[in-house]
Amino acid sequence: MLVAASQDNHFQATIDSLFVEALRRGQSQWFRVSSGSMLPLLRIGDAISVEPASAHEIRVGEIAAFETGDGLVIHRIVAIQQKDMTVRLLQLPDVNLRASWIDESAVVGRVVAIRRGNFQLNLMHPVARWYGKVTAHIRYRLYSEKKANVSILALRICSRLLLLTGSWCIERWCRRTRASTRSIGDE
Amino acid sequence: MLKRNDAILWRELDGEAVLLDSRAGCSYNLNQVGTMIWKMLDGTHEVADIVAAICASYEVEAEQAMHDVQQLLDELDSNHLLVRVSSAIQPSA
Numbered sequence: 055m056l057v058a059a060s061q062d063n064h065f066q067a068t069i070d071s072l073f074v075e076a077l078r079r080g081q082s083q084w085f086r087v088s089s090g091s092m093l094p095l096l097r098i099g100d101a102i103s104v105e106p107a108s109a110h111e112i113r114v115g116e117i118a119a120f121e122t123g124d125g126l127v128i129h130r131i132v133a134i135q136q137k138d139m140t141v142r143l144l145q146l147p148d149v150n151l152r153a154s155w156i157d158e159s160a161v162v163g164r165v166v167a168i169r170r171g172n173f174q175l176n177l178m179h180p181v182a183r184w185y186g187k188v189t190a191h192i193r194y195r196l197y198s199e200k201k202a203n204v205s206i207l208a209l210r211i212c213s214r215l216l217l218l219t220g221s222w223c224i225e226r227w228c229r230r231t232r233a234s235t236r237s238i239g240d241e
Numbered sequence: 242m243l244k245r246n247d248a249i250l251w252r253e254l255d256g257e258a259v260l261l262d263s264r265a266g267c268s269y270n271l272n273q274v275g276t277m278i279w280k281m282l283d284g285t286h287e288v289a290d291i292v293a294a295i296c297a298s299y300e301v302e303a304e305q306a307m308h309d310v311q312q313l314l315d316e317l318d319s320n321h322l323l324v325r326v327s328s329a330i331q332p333s334a
Contacts, residue, residue: 084266
């Protein structure tokens with residue numbers, strides 16, 4: 055969930071809703087991650103860039119930002135259902151298998167970058183997109199099998215291992231990218 | 242004439258305006274008098290109109306109201322929350 059440090063609850067809720075309105079007006083925004091539902095890729099305190107996107111533009115594997123009664127939430131999209139002209143997205147946190155469908159009207163954007171300390175990860179890079187897509191497909195499979203009562207514990211361990219390995223690889227790749235960028239700038 | 246910058250998002254909360262400059266990542270909170278002034282900054286009211294409205298709503302001298310309004314306008318303007326608009330010119334017949 056995305057909420058910056060709160061002063062007063064009502065005031066903060068108003069500020070949050072104004073940020074969402076800015077997104078809906080087409081302005082990309084930076085938010086701070088305030089929950090661990092997308093660990094290990096997104097940690098509490100990470101800054102994330104959300105770019106405006108409609109439900110029709112979101113692809114499986116991307117991390118969508120959508121409005122809920124509890125504020126703005128970001129979770130991975132693992133399935134898309136299109137019926138006539140309307141689209142529904144199935145969101146799934148990276149830390150558990152509690153999925154839910156979100157209506158297209160709730161979708162405000164997608165996470166395109168993560169800033170942690172002195173490095174930044176571009177989630178629109180082909181490698182990161184591939185990681186997101188594979189993660190989404192496998193976790194959707196696990197989620198589906200969970201409903202068929204296959205051992206939940208074993209499935210969660212499998213899912214966790216996948217996420218840990220994947221995010222570790224992504225972070226290593228990201229640091230290499232930054233190093234090469236710096237060396238180009240030094241020339 | 243000064244008016245609200247359209248890029249500034251705002252909402253009223255318990256009679257007080259909450260302003261957000263989303264590009265700068267800055268938020269502002271105006272008190273009730275400030276909110277009244279902010280709402281009148283729609284490009285149709287001159288400073289004199291705002292001062293008159295404040296004097297009508299609150300027990301304050303016109304001179305003091307003018308000073309306070311001008312002070313707030315300067316502050317809002319320095320934070321890029323306002324834009325300048327030229328007064329409409331009517332074509333002569």
